[in-house]
Amino acid sequence: MLVNMLKAAKEATYELMSMRSDIKDRALSAVADKLDKNRELIKAENAKDIAYANECGLSKAMIDRLILDDKRIDAMIQAVNEIKAQTDPVGKVVEGYRRPNGLYITKVKVPLGVVGIIFESRPNVTIDAAALCLKSGNVSVLRGGKEAINSNVCLGKLMKEALKETGLPEAAVNIIEDTDRAVVMEMLRAKDYIDIMVPRGGDSLIKFCTEHSLIPLVKHDAGICHVFIDEFADMEMAVNIAVNAKCQRVGVCNTMETLLIHDAVAAKILPMLEKAYAEYSVELRGCENTQKIIACKPATEEDWSTEYLDFILSVKIVKSVDEAIAHINKYSSQHSDSIVTENYSNSEKFLDRVDSAAVYVNASTRWTDGGEFGLGAEIGISTQKLHCRGPMGADDLTTTKYRIYGSGQIR
């Protein structure tokens, strides 16, 4: 019964809430140790998932995301150790002051409580998410995809063993074994037990959660990212960034989906880009003016709001940095957008006015990542404005509490 799991999870928060950092860190060490000592078990359970995935005829790319080999187990262990090495966000005094009436008010970071996470395929998310929650004193309730269920359950058991051995409540980490979609609905309505829901996945999952959740969400949504090549761009740098942002890895949310080019340099740079993209067999879909310069398919209105997650790129020529900003604010998913320019005022205008989680000057959008930002691991990348924005680390899994010390003050 999900409700019993959730009740125990909520109960565990009261113990975890003020748990000493050294005890939490000891538990994280034990988790890393368990992973290392149970490689064969993990691989055997993972093999069941892979076998099932092959039976179902899942794509090679999908199956690749499922695999847990020694290299990936090493990476999981490293993530746990990096999370352990971070400073515990809990207990940090954000503000503190004495009021004229003598009340001493402090505002302190505290855990959120129970964090529900819904994710797909990659089983390493189980470890990353549970470890980040544990570090920040939160109880995690994890609902991974059906295709990785054996791996997830195995990783969950190992974590519970580690918790038990270090004297922490086993209910601090919870894996939901029921992979029916109805369970997601049950989670979204369980507002008495879950404090925050983090859905990670495709459009339909996010839409479903937004429609039905009674619990505050931190959404990890699509990435429709842009690079704008300004008239004052260094041409060689622009080509490098535009190629990297599209081609270095296509299936992820920080990949560029639309390239904007200033009118004044389009005729010069488009043939260079055409050549560079040809090496990766990128399909180009251009606006009318782009079609006049290079051979490409026509881009439709729909293209500007499509996350291809593939070797496809829409290209638009704009007349100014203002037009580029307006296009981005209209079509971007507010994830990551970059300008390539040597012009100071244009760079600042872009940073000021593009309303996205991460805005770049002269760098690839591919950098938006918890690890690359120095947060250790990430629980996802928030594309909403409430609570946290961009890569979400342990620090973002906290809220605040006013601790107020009085000496009899009445109003």
Place this chain on the structure above:
Amino acid sequence: MLVNMLKAAKEATYELMSMRSDIKDRALSAVADKLDKNRELIKAENAKDIAYANECGLSKAMIDRLILDDKRIDAMIQAVNEIKAQTDPVGKVVEGYRRPNGLYITKVKVPLGVVGIIFESRPNVTIDAAALCLKSGNVSVLRGGKEAINSNVCLGKLMKEALKETGLPEAAVNIIEDTDRAVVMEMLRAKDYIDIMVPRGGDSLIKFCTEHSLIPLVKHDAGICHVFIDEFADMEMAVNIAVNAKCQRVGVCNTMETLLIHDAVAAKILPMLEKAYAEYSVELRGCENTQKIIACKPATEEDWSTEYLDFILSVKIVKSVDEAIAHINKYSSQHSDSIVTENYSNSEKFLDRVDSAAVYVNASTRWTDGGEFGLGAEIGISTQKLHCRGPMGADDLTTTKYRIYGSGQIR
């Protein structure tokens, strides 16, 4: 058409987003000035609302909340001036560092965008909320109660005049004149235009918003606040705090609704409290053990989760600080809870383990208030954990953005 108002509101965010503080402050000065110079107009429009309220037979307390007299207009002007005097939260660099690859990453506070606020009766909320939004570079869309519509529309017009005269977009402040409930639904679904919704009101409004909103909410919910008189309390201080927390003002969310008393001191302090509460004609509803000590009605299970907003108090005797904490975590609305004690360990345990927005030692719960906390005004008191908790000021009307300065970095 609401959608046209919202489109213009969204458009205005791009201008407000990076608006200089001195210009925003100039607009706030102009708002204060308009209020001062149009007292007669405000009072005349307010009189229409009062007349209608009398016609409808609204309660005296309700009508009192509606009234805008010179004293209340003074208070509105003062609130605007205090908000103006605060430091602009926008632009504050929360973090900043250079990564090994040379990327210079800064995390900066930025406005949320369009803030939708739903509130009831008190027309001064119009000014507080709009001024806080303006200070923090946000566009406000305000939907007040039907009973204050003439006052709200008048205040909105004066603010728009002030915006226009100081060169800010008039669409920065918006009053919805349609008071039909269907408009609330329209707001809650307008996720392309509104970035955050702040519902302030009763249970049914909050429930409606939670069920239907596609937009992240910051809820301003009920207050079921507790005072726990520990066995180590100073008895005189305990009586003062318990009386103040209940009686100083009964109709507000930071008023105590349940009093918990340690077994060891119940027989001594209950008669003192009985006498003190009699002066305010407070109806006491006690647990079985309370009934053995003083004359009172029996408290039912329902009483522990009731927000009376009236001169009624439920009283329970507990055996320990742990039982008090468990009771509070079960029944509290996580708003404000206080312990009265001279015992150090009990005070720290209470502060650590009570999972509420504001936890007090030796002070009345009535202090939880933006003004009393030194935030100037407040847009409400958040009873949720996501984004902000407790009194919500200008600072809480921001999100962050990563501004990243590169020199050609690709991954």
